[in-house]
Amino acid sequence: MFKNIRKSINNINLHRFRFIVQLLTFILFVYGGYFAINLGSRLPIFACPYNEKAAGACYLVPLQHQLGMPTQVLLGSAGIAVITGILVFLFWFIFLNKAWCGYACPFGTLQDWITKIRQFFGIRFSTYTQDIFEKLSKIKYIFLAIVILIPLLMGVRALGTDWSATFCKICPARIISPMFIGDFSEWRIDFSSITSIVLTSLGMIFAGLFFVGSFVKKRFFCLFCPMSALHFIFSKFSILQLRKNGSKCTKCGDCYAVCDMQIKDIADNVTDKNILRDDCILCLKCVAACPEDDALHFDIFNLKAFSSTKEGFEKRMGIEKIKDEHEH
Amino acid sequence: MGEELKFKALFEEKPLINAKVTITLQTGWKREFITDEKGEFTFNLIRDYFPQNNKIDKRFKEEFIITLEHKKDNITYLLTYPLYYYLNDNDYMSYEYGLILIFLTLVISGVVIYRFRKNRTVTFKETRYV
Numbered sequence: 529m530f531k532n533i534r535k536s537i538n539n540i541n542l543h544r545f546r547f548i549v550q551l552l553t554f555i556l557f558v559y560g561g562y563f564a565i566n567l568g569s570r571l572p573i574f575a576c577p578y579n580e581k582a583a584g585a586c587y588l589v590p591l592q593h594q595l596g597m598p599t600q601v602l603l604g605s606a607g608i609a610v611i612t613g614i615l616v617f618l619f620w621f622i623f624l625n626k627a628w629c630g631y632a633c634p635f636g637t638l639q640d641w642i643t644k645i646r647q648f649f650g651i652r653f654s655t656y657t658q659d660i661f662e663k664l665s666k667i668k669y670i671f672l673a674i675v676i677l678i679p680l681l682m683g684v685r686a687l688g689t690d691w692s693a694t695f696c697k698i699c700p701a702r703i704i705s706p707m708f709i710g711d712f713s714e715w716r717i718d719f720s721s722i723t724s725i726v727l728t729s730l731g732m733i734f735a736g737l738f739f740v741g742s743f744v745k746k747r748f749f750c751l752f753c754p755m756s757a758l759h760f761i762f763s764k765f766s767i768l769q770l771r772k773n774g775s776k777c778t779k780c781g782d783c784y785a786v787c788d789m790q791i792k793d794i795a796d797n798v799t800d801k802n803i804l805r806d807d808c809i810l811c812l813k814c815v816a817a818c819p820e821d822d823a824l825h826f827d828i829f830n831l832k833a834f835s836s837t838k839e840g841f842e843k844r845m846g847i848e849k850i851k852d853e854h855e856h
Numbered sequence: 857m858g859e860e861l862k863f864k865a866l867f868e869e870k871p872l873i874n875a876k877v878t879i880t881l882q883t884g885w886k887r888e889f890i891t892d893e894k895g896e897f898t899f900n901l902i903r904d905y906f907p908q909n910n911k912i913d914k915r916f917k918e919e920f921i922i923t924l925e926h927k928k929d930n931i932t933y934l935l936t937y938p939l940y941y942y943l944n945d946n947d948y949m950s951y952e953y954g955l956i957l958i959f960l961t962l963v964i965s966g967v968v969i970y971r972f973r974k975n976r977t978v979t980f981k982e983t984r985y986v
Contacts, residue, residue: 654969654973712951715951715954715955715958716949716950716951716953716954717949717950717953717954717957718948718949719909719910719912719948719949719950720910720911720912720913720914720948720949721910721911721912722910725910728954729953729957732954732957732958732961733957733958733961735958735961736957736958736959736960736961736962736965737961737965739962740961740962740965740966740969741965744969
C-alpha cells in the first residue's frame, strides 16, 4: 500500500496540482479578509497589506517599521518585538521553505497566470544570458539591504520619515495587489516631498516593468525579490529540502529547460546534495521533468516525499500513451 | 478634510432651534451657522494648512473649535467643542502623473522588447558541409 501511495505521488500531474494549490492560496491571501481570515503580519510571501482584504501581511512591512524605530527604542524593549517577529516569520517559513514562492505567493501566482496569457497568444518567452542572469540575481540582495539598512538609518535620524517603508513604496505589489479588490488608490504619485515623489514614481515604473517583464519572462520579478533573498538565508532550517543525487544525473538538461528561474546549477552541479539555490521557488518542476529514478527528490524531514522517476516522467510527457498505442 | 460633518445641538435634552454656532479654524478663519428645526447643522471641513510645495507634513494636525451659543432667561450658555482633522491625501497625491508614468513605462519597455526581438531574428540558413 505504501508503495502504491509513493508511486501515485511520484506520478502526480504536478501542473494540475500546482494550479489548484496556487488558485486556492491566491483566493486565501488576496480575498481572505472577506472571510475574516487573518494570519498575521509575519508571512513569508508578498501578501500585501495595502490590499485591505488580504488574509495577512508580508513580513517585510512590519520589519521595516520595527527597524525604523529610534535606535534607543530598538535596542530596548522594541528589540524583543523584532526578535519575536523573526521567530514568527521562521515558524511560517520552515514548513514550506521556498515553496511559499512556488505555491503560495499571490504575486508569484499572478506572474504564472500572466505567463499563461502569453502562452495562449503563442508568443515566445525571453531568457537571460547566463552572464546577465548572474548579475541581475544580485539585485534582490540590494533590495534586501534597502529593507534593512534604510530603516536603521531612519532610527539614527540620518534619514527622515519620508523614507518610512521605502521598499513598499517602490514595490510593485503595493500598486498591483489592491487592484484585485477594486482599489486603485495606490496608482498615485505622492507629491508631499521630493523623496516621496522619487520613491512612488519608481514604484509606478516597477509596476509597469512587472507587467511587461512577466509577460515575456517567466517569474520576472522573483529574480529581484528581497523576500527570496531572506528565504535563502534561512532555507537550511526548513523541514522541506530539494536534494540531488549527482551519481544518477546524466546532465540531460531537462530540469534546466523547465526551470522558470533559469537555475543552471540544477542541471550542471552533480556534487552538491542540497541543490536549492537562492533563486529557486521550489515549484518542483525540475523533479517532475527529470527522467532518472531518484536523481532529484523533494524531502520532508529527510524522507523522500516526491522523487523523480522514469515512470512519472513518461506519464507526464505522454510517452506512456504513445507506447500503448504502438503495442495495440 | 472635505468631509461633511453633521452635528445636533441639544439643550435640556431637547433639540436647540435657531441657535448660533461658530466654527473657528486654527488660522482664525470663522464661519457662523444657525441650527435648523431639528437643532442640526452641517458643514464641510476646508483646508487650513498651506505648506510649501513638496514640504507637506502628511500628519499635520489641523485643529478647530465649534462654539455653540444660546441665551435663555438673561443667561448666555456657551459650549465649546475642540476637534482636529488631517490632510486629505488627494491634496498631495496624483493619479494623473501615476498613470502617465505607468503608461510610458508600458509603451517604452514594450517597444524596446519588440525592437530587440525583431532585430535579433536571424533568417534561416541551412548549414552546409563541404
